[in-house]
Amino acid sequence: MIFTIAAKELRSLFISPLAWVILGFLQLIMAWMFLSRLDAFLGVQSQLMALPAPPGLTEVIVAPVFGATALLLLLAVPLLSMRLMAEERRNQTISLLLSAPVSMTEIVLGKFLGLLLFLLLLVGLLGLMGASLYAGGSLDLGLLLANLLGLALMAASFAAVGLFLSCLTQQPVVAAIGGFGVLLGLWLVNMSTADPDSPLHLLSLLKHFEAFNKGLVDTADLAYFLLLIAAFLALSIRRLDGDRLRG
Numbered sequence: 751m752i753f754t755i756a757a758k759e760l761r762s763l764f765i766s767p768l769a770w771v772i773l774g775f776l777q778l779i780m781a782w783m784f785l786s787r788l789d790a791f792l793g794v795q796s797q798l799m800a801l802p803a804p805p806g807l808t809e810v811i812v813a814p815v816f817g818a819t820a821l822l823l824l825l826a827v828p829l830l831s832m833r834l835m836a837e838e839r840r841n842q843t844i845s846l847l848l849s850a851p852v853s854m855t856e857i858v859l860g861k862f863l864g865l866l867l868f869l870l871l872l873v874g875l876l877g878l879m880g881a882s883l884y885a886g887g888s889l890d891l892g893l894l895l896a897n898l899l900g901l902a903l904m905a906a907s908f909a910a911v912g913l914f915l916s917c918l919t920q921q922p923v924v925a926a927i928g929g930f931g932v933l934l935g936l937w938l939v940n941m942s943t944a945d946p947d948s949p950l951h952l953l954s955l956l957k958h959f960e961a962f963n964k965g966l967v968d969t970a971d972l973a974y975f976l977l978l979i980a981a982f983l984a985l986s987i988r989r990l991d992g993d994r995l996r997g
Contacts, residue, residue: 751852755860756867763830763868772826776819776872783818784879787811808890812880816897817963819876820904824937827869827905828929831912832922834861835990839920844993854990858983862913869905873898893965900962903975907955908933910982917989936978 763769791810838844847857877898883889908929915929916922936955951957958971 751856752860756863759861759864760867772829776822776826779822780819780876783815787814806890807883808893812894813897813963816901820901820959823905823908824933827908828912828926831865831909831916831929832926834913835916836919836922836925848994854987858986862909862983865909866906869909870902873901873905896962896965896967900959904959907975907978910979914982914986917986
């Protein structure tokens, strides 16, 4: 049933003009950033080759584009996730969904998976864009794969947060604004302190993604993203359970 719900959500995204606009806009911005970095690299390639340990294509082009794309997803995912549950409430179909012979866990995981598959399409297209450089040079596959993993985990975290905010309201716009606010807070929370040992750094999305962006796959960073995803999915399930009990 989870995959049935996920397939339905994925079809809904692909028939939504908003999703296509966001997909096209993100692809346009990512392509522009990619080609700009490539042009800059070609302009300074001769100077870089004179260095003892020159940075390669992956460091100069791919990693910065992945970093910028993470910020673009922070802006885009709340717009994609805002309708997941809020529209069910607004259209008053939430009661039909809650009374269906499926568990709240299946509903939440199905909707989350549908959105995640759409986001992974974006991540995959960006990965292919980076891999295309292999035709003209050598790539650091470890760095590329670390960035792919980090961006996929970041997208999944954004989707989980957006789904929870969508469970709280019947107004998609409110869900989008709330989701953006929460994600921005998690992104910048480490900037609220100058103490390098502050526990606030442990909560920062940016801090944990930076390691993947540099090619480092740390179990602490993996655990952070997995726990963040699990926490917001659990909150979504709890919210829908409460709605079902209230009838």
